[in-house]
Amino acid sequence: MKLWQKIFLSSLFLIIAAVNIISVTILNNSHRLLLEREQTHAISEHEFFEASFSNAVVYAKLADEKIALTPNDIRRIASDVVEGSGRTRDSAVFDSEGTLIAVNGMDDVLSRITQSGFIEKIDSSGDNYSASVYETGGAHKLAVGSAITTEGMSYRVVTAVDISEIYAMKKKQTDFVRKVSVISAGAISLVLLVTVLLMLNPLSRLNVYTKAIAGGNYRIRIRERGSLEFRELAQNMNIMAEAVQTNAARLEKIAEDRQTFIANLSHEMKTPLTSILGFADILRIKRQVSDSERAEYAGVIVEETKRLRSLSGKLMGIVAMNGTEMEKKPVSLQAMINETKTALVPLLAKNDVQLECLSQDITISADEELFKSLLYNIIENAVKASPKGESVVLNAAMYQGDAVITITDHGIGMTPEVMKKAFEPFFMADKSRSRKAGGAGLGLALCQKIASLHSAKIEIDSHPNEGTTVFITIPREECL
Amino acid sequence: MINILIIEDDENIAKMITAALSMVDYKGTCRYDGRSGAEEAMKGGYDLILLDIMLPEMNGFEVMEAIKGCGTPVIFLTAMQEVSDKVKGLRLGAEDYIVKPFEALELLARIDVVLRRSNKTQDTITYGDISVNIDRHEITLKGQHVQLTPKEFDVIVYFLQHQNIAVSREQLLSSVWGFEFGGESRTVDIHVQQVRRKLGLKDCLITIPKLGYRLESRDSL
Numbered sequence: 248m249k250l251w252q253k254i255f256l257s258s259l260f261l262i263i264a265a266v267n268i269i270s271v272t273i274l275n276n277s278h279r280l281l282l283e284r285e286q287t288h289a290i291s292e293h294e295f296f297e298a299s300f301s302n303a304v305v306y307a308k309l310a311d312e313k314i315a316l317t318p319n320d321i322r323r324i325a326s327d328v329v330e331g332s333g334r335t336r337d338s339a340v341f342d343s344e345g346t347l348i349a350v351n352g353m354d355d356v357l358s359r360i361t362q363s364g365f366i367e368k369i370d371s372s373g374d375n376y377s378a379s380v381y382e383t384g385g386a387h388k389l390a391v392g393s394a395i396t397t398e399g400m401s402y403r404v405v406t407a408v409d410i411s412e413i414y415a416m417k418k419k420q421t422d423f424v425r426k427v428s429v430i431s432a433g434a435i436s437l438v439l440l441v442t443v444l445l446m447l448n449p450l451s452r453l454n455v456y457t458k459a460i461a462g463g464n465y466r467i468r469i470r471e472r473g474s475l476e477f478r479e480l481a482q483n484m485n486i487m488a489e490a491v492q493t494n495a496a497r498l499e500k501i502a503e504d505r506q507t508f509i510a511n512l513s514h515e516m517k518t519p520l521t522s523i524l525g526f527a528d529i530l531r532i533k534r535q536v537s538d539s540e541r542a543e544y545a546g547v548i549v550e551e552t553k554r555l556r557s558l559s560g561k562l563m564g565i566v567a568m569n570g571t572e573m574e575k576k577p578v579s580l581q582a583m584i585n586e587t588k589t590a591l592v593p594l595l596a597k598n599d600v601q602l603e604c605l606s607q608d609i610t611i612s613a614d615e616e617l618f619k620s621l622l623y624n625i626i627e628n629a630v631k632a633s634p635k636g637e638s639v640v641l642n643a644a645m646y647q648g649d650a651v652i653t654i655t656d657h658g659i660g661m662t663p664e665v666m667k668k669a670f671e672p673f674f675m676a677d678k679s680r681s682r683k684a685g686g687a688g689l690g691l692a693l694c695q696k697i698a699s700l701h702s703a704k705i706e707i708d709s710h711p712n713e714g715t716t717v718f719i720t721i722p723r724e725e726c727l
Numbered sequence: 728m729i730n731i732l733i734i735e736d737d738e739n740i741a742k743m744i745t746a747a748l749s750m751v752d753y754k755g756t757c758r759y760d761g762r763s764g765a766e767e768a769m770k771g772g773y774d775l776i777l778l779d780i781m782l783p784e785m786n787g788f789e790v791m792e793a794i795k796g797c798g799t800p801v802i803f804l805t806a807m808q809e810v811s812d813k814v815k816g817l818r819l820g821a822e823d824y825i826v827k828p829f830e831a832l833e834l835l836a837r838i839d840v841v842l843r844r845s846n847k848t849q850d851t852i853t854y855g856d857i858s859v860n861i862d863r864h865e866i867t868l869k870g871q872h873v874q875l876t877p878k879e880f881d882v883i884v885y886f887l888q889h890q891n892i893a894v895s896r897e898q899l900l901s902s903v904w905g906f907e908f909g910g911e912s913r914t915v916d917i918h919v920q921q922v923r924r925k926l927g928l929k930d931c932l933i934t935i936p937k938l939g940y941r942l943e944s945r946d947s948l
Contacts, residue, residue, distance in 0.1 A: 510807075514781065517806035518737050521828040525743035528831040532893040533750055534941065544746065547739045 250450070255436075255443045262439075263432050270424045278417045282410070285389055286378050289408045293376060293391040296338055296406050300328045304397050316398045318342065325349035325402070337388070337407040341366055343400055355383045356407055360390055369394050369403050386411045449473035453480060460484075465492035511673035515558055515688070519551035561689040564620070565672075568696055573614040575701075577727050580609040580643050580650065587622045591630070600630045601638035609643060609650050610727040613701055621697040624690045625654050625705075625717050632658030632715060650721040657714040666707050670695045701725060729753040729842065730772060734764030734790065735779040735804065740827075744777060747831040750892055753838070761785025768794040775841060778821075780805040780812070791819045800845050802837060804829075832889070832898055839888055852887045854942075857926055859884060866926075873925055878903060882915075883922050886932060886942040895939035 303324045307316060316324075325340040326349040337352030345366050350357060359381045360366065369377050369392040377392045392405040449472075456469045465488055469481040526544040530536060536544070584604050595602055611618075629639045633656045643652045661669065661676060668674045673688040691705075698705045702722050709715035731748055733755050735741040745755035756773070758764035761782040768776055768790075776794070778801050780787035787803060794801075800822040805812065813824050822841040825834060852859045856869045861884060866873050875883070881903040886894065896912035904914075919940055923932050931943050 514806040517827045518740065521806075522737070522739035522743050524828040525740070525747060525831050525834075529743070529746050529750065531938075532832065534891045534893070534943070540746070543742075547742060551739060 251443050251447050254447075255440055258439055258443070259432070259436050262435055263428065266428055266431065270428065274417065274420055274424060277420075278413065281413045281416070282380075282389075285408065285410045285413060286391075289378065289389050289391045289406070289410075290376050292336060292408065293393060293404070293406045296328070296336065297393060297395055297404055299331070300325065300340070300395060300404060301397065303328045318398075318400060321398060321400065321402070322348045337409075339405045341403040341405070343402065345403070348402075353407060356381050356388045356390065359383060360392075360405060360407075365390060365392060366403050366405070368392075380410065381407075387414045446474070449477040449481075453477070453484065457484065460488050460491065465495055508672050511688075512562070515673055516555065519554045519558075522551045523548050523555075558689070561693060564693055565689065565696060568617070568693075568700065573617065573700055575612050575614055577610050578613055578615050578618070580611055580652070581606040583613075583615065583619050583622065584641060584643060587619050587626065590619075590623060591626055594627060594630055598630050598633065599635040600633045602626065602630070602641065603638055604641045604643075606641070606643040607645060609645060611650055611701075611721055612725050612727060613721075617697045618701065621694050621719070622652075624694050625719070628690060629654050629656035629658065629715065629717070632656055632660075634658060645726075648723040648726075650723075650726050652719040652721075653716055654719075655714065655716040660711040660713050660715055661707070661709040662711050666709055669707060670705075729774045731755050731838070732764070732768055732773040732776045732799075733757045734759075734761065734768075734776065734782065734787075736760060736782050737779075740779075740804075743831075744834065747834055748838075750831070751835055751889065759783075761787070761790045765790045765793045768799060769797055771797060771799075773799050774845075775799065775838060776801045777804055777838075778802070780807060780816070788815060788819060791816070791821065795820060800841050802841060832892065832894070835889065835892075836898070836902060852884070854887055854890075855931075857883075859887060868926055875922070875925060879918055879922050879925070882918050883926065886922075886940070890942050890944040893935050893938045893941045899939070 304316065304321065307320060307324050308314075311320075313320075322342075329338050329340060329349040329351040337354075337356070339350040339353055339357060339360075340348050342348050345361075347357075347361075353360075363379070363381075365377065365379055375393070378389060380387055380389050382388075387410050388407045389410045390405055390407045392403060395402045395404055453469060456467060459467055468485050468488065471478050471481045471485070473481075526548050530541065530544055584606050588602055588604060591602060626639060626641065633639060637657050640655045641652065642655075643650065645651070665676045669676075670691050672692040675688040694705060698719065702725060704718075704720045704722075706718040706720070707715060708718070729752075731753055733741050733744050735744065735757065736759050738757075738759065741755075741757040741759065745757060748755040756767070758767050762784040764778070764782070765785060776799050778787045778790060780803060782790065785793070787805070791801060801820070802823045802825060803816040803821045804825050804827060805816075806827045816824050822844065823837050825837055852861070858867045859865070864877075864880060866875055866880065866883065882899065885899060885902055896915040899915050899919075900912065919932065923929055928942070933941055933943065935941055
C-alpha cells in the first residue's frame with residue numbers, strides 16, 4: 248500500500264471513529280438527562296397519586312365513620328382513586344399478596360410488570376420509589392412503584408407514564424447523527440485526500456529527480472522547497488548528486504587520460520615496430536641484398552629496437568612506481584646531485600655541455616634512487632636542449648623555508664603551448680629530433696610522478712631560443 | 728615506371744617503404760610533413776599516394792581534403808585502429824587503409840590492387856618467352872596458347888607481379904583463393920607444379936625451403 252493511502256485511510260478512520268464516539272456519548276448523555284427528568288416528574292406524579300389514595304382512605308373513614316376499613320373497602324377506594332385519576336395516568340394497586348385490586352390503563356405493560364417481578368422488588372418500608380422502563384408494542388413506559396401501609400395492610404401502588412417521546416427523540420437524533428456523519432465523512436475524506444496528496448507531492452517530485460539522477464543525468468538539481476523535511480531531503484540529495492557528478496567526472500577524466508595514454512603508447516610502439524617488421528621482412532624475402540643495403544636495414548632495426556627498449560624501460564618505471572612502496576629516508580641533496588653528475592658525464596661529454604652545480608648542504612626525506620632519476624631526467628633534458636659549448640647550471644638552496652632546486656639551460660627553450668603540454672605522457676616538442684635521441688616522451692611525465700610522491704612541485708619557465716629554467720620545490724615538511 | 732609519393736613523418740618507416748617499393752621497381756618519393764606532402768601531391772605525376780594520418784603541420788585527413796582535386800589514389804597508413812578512423816579515411820575517398828605495423832609484401836599487394844583498379848599496371852606482362860594479357864585472360868608461350876585453369880592463371884600472374892620476391896604459400900592462398908578459403912598449402916603446391924610444367928619454369932620458379940616460392944627475374948639469370 249502506498250504511503251498516501253496509508254496516511255489517508257488511517258486518518259480517515261480515526262476521524263470518523265472519534266466523531267462517532269463523541270456524538271454517541273453526547274446523545275446518550277442527553278437521553279439519560281431527559282430520562283431522569285421524566286423519572287422525577289413521574290415520581291412526583293406518583294406521590295400525588297399516593298397522596299390521593301391515602302386521602303381517599305381518610306375521607307372514606309370520615310364519611311363512613313368507621314374506625315377501621317376492611318380490605319374490601321380499601322379495594323373499592325383503590326378502584327375509585329384509580330378510576331378518578333382518569334386517562335392521564337396509568338395506575339394499578341396491588342395488595343400485600345401481590346394480587347391486583349384496582350387498575351386503570353396500563354394495558355399490556357401490566358403483564359410485563361407482574362412478570363418482571365417489579366412488584367416484589369418494591370421496598371416495603373415506603374421510603375423509596377422503584378422506577379423502571381418497559382417497552383411494549385413500540386411504546387416506552389416508565390413505571391414507578393411504592394408501598395403504602397394503611398389500615399394495617401401493606402399495598403403496592405404502581406403508576407406508569409408514557410415516555411415514548413424521549414425514545415423517539417433519541418432515535419431521531421441518532422438517525423440525524425448517522426446521516427451527518429456519513430456526509431461529513433465524505434467531505435472530510437475529500438479534504439483529507441487533497442491535503443495528503445498536496446503534502447506528499449514533493450515526495451513524488453523528489454522521486455522523479457532521483458530517477459533522473461539514477462539514470463545518469465548528474466547535472467540536474469532539485470528545487471529545495473516544501474516542508475522542512477522535504478527541503479532537508481532535497482538538500483541532501485543535491486549534495487549527493489553533486490558528489491556523484493564530481494566523482495563521475497573525475498572517473499571519466501581518469502578513463503579518458505588512460506585511453507589517451509594507451510592510444511599514445513600503442514602509436515609509440517607501432518611506429519618502431521613498423522620499421523622493424525618492414526625491414527626484417529625485406530631482408531627475408533629480397534633475393535639480393537647488397538652489403539650497404541643490409542647495413543642500412545639492420546641499422547634501422549637496431550635503432551628502432553633501442554627505441555622500443557627505452558620506451559619499455561620508462562614505462563616500467565611509471566608502472567613500478569604505482570605499485571611499489573617508496574623507501575623514504577634522510578638523504579643529502581648535495582650527495583645526490585654529485586652522484587647524478589657522475590652518471591651524466593658520458594652524456595655531457597657527448598653533447599659538449601658543462602654542468603655547474605651550486606648546492607647548499609640540505610638534507611631532505613626522499614627515496615634516493617627515485618629522486619636521482621628525477622634529477623637525471625631533468626638535467627638530461629637541459630643538456631639535450633643546449634647547444635654545444637654551453638653550460639647547464641644547477642642551484643640548490645633554501646628559499647622561504649622550502650628547498651628549491653633550479654636547473655637552468657640556455658638552449659632552444661619552449662613556446663607557451665609546448666610548456667603546457669610538456670608533462671603529458673608521450674608529448675614530444677620535436678618528434679623526429681627526440682626520437683633520434685632515443686626519447687619516448689615519457690621523461691617529464693615520470694618526473695612529475697616522482698615529484699608528486701615527494702609532495703614536490705615542478706615548474707617550468709621557458710622562452711624560445713633563450714633557454715629554460717626548471718624549478719623543483721620540496722616543501723619544508725620534507726626538509727630535515 | 729610507377730611513381731609513388733610517401734607522406735610519413737617517421738624517416739625510418741619512409742625509408743622502409745621506399746626499400747619495399749624498390750623490390751618491385753616502383754619509385755618512392757618521401758615527404759615528412761603534411762604541408763609539403765600536400766604541395767608535392769598537387770604537383771602531380773604520382774600514380775599513388777601513401778599517406779600517414781598523424782603528421783606534423785597538417786594531419787592525414789586534412790591532407791586528403793586538400794589533395795582531393797588531383798585524383799591520385801590514396802592509401803592511408805596509420806597506427807590508429809579504430810573503425811571510426813577507417814570509416815573517416817575511406818569516406819574521404821581513400822582507396823584502402825593499412826594498419827601499422829605491416830609486412831612489406833602486404834603493402835605491395837594492397838598497392839597492386841589499387842594500381843590495378845586505377846589501370847596503372849600493365850595489361851600485358853612479358854617474361855622471357857611468356858606473354859600474359861591480364862584483361863583477356865590469355866597466356867602464350869613462344870607465341871603458342873597455353874591452357875591454364877583460372878586459378879593457375881592467377882598464380883602465374885601473382886608471381887609475375889612479384890618477381891624476385893619470396894612468396895609464402897599463405898600469401899598465395901590469401902591473394903589467389905581469397906582470405907575465406909580454408910584450403911591447405913598443398914593446394915598451392917599442386918597449382919605451382921602445374922604452372923611450372925605447363926610453362927617450362929622449372930629453373931625460374933624455385934622452391935625456397937620453409938618459405939615458399941620465388942620467381943627469379945629474367946634479367947638476373
